Amino acid sequence: MKLVYFAWVRSKVGIAEEDITLPDTIGDMKTLLEWLRGRSDGFADALSDMTSIRFAVNQEIAELDQPISDQDEVALFPPMTGGQ
């Protein structure tokens, strides 16, 4: 699975993107986020307040119950702040 991080999520986790092999126990966004939180202090900090985290699966905004597989691209980022 390809994981990509943007804005302060990227700063906190310390990398912009990575390829991982998804553990068999992870089947949706909720379990992926729980697993990511346990990887490092940076991930735990970045994902501590879920009200300020948005995510996309294959470049579409997704919810916690979104099923995911090893072929997916998952992006984690804060609420968007484009425009003027």
Add this chain to the structure above:
Amino acid sequence: MIRVQAQDFDVGAEIDALVAGNTQIGGVASFVGYVRDLNDGNTVSAITLEHYPGMTERKLEEIEQEARRRWPLDATLIIHRYGRLEPGDRIVLVVAASAHRQSAFDAAMFLMDWLKTQAPFWKLEATGDGDHWVDARESDGLAAEKWSKEE
């Protein structure tokens, strides 16, 4: 048409090119966003706009299609810049062209309200206190929500 680019754009030239040859168009409404030198009381020396290549283009196309579904538009254009910008620099351009002004005005406002909350851009501000990521405003969410209710 949508474009995501680092370089500046010429508003007049963009509008001229968009309406050229289409004499059904009776009016064009446009909005140009600029970098301000003050945000939430902080003096801003520059911003850096980050985006999600691929998803950005996809979302802007969806937003444009949604505007064209809601209003009788003859042409639309969204240009959004990324990278480092300074106060006074243009960030974003939206243009909506229609036979009549009301559709053009409404669609231009809709395009801006929706892209603010749906297009994957993030702003890093450089201020006297250092660099910090800009938080989303609740008012932006409410402005976008207003259009959902009217659907």
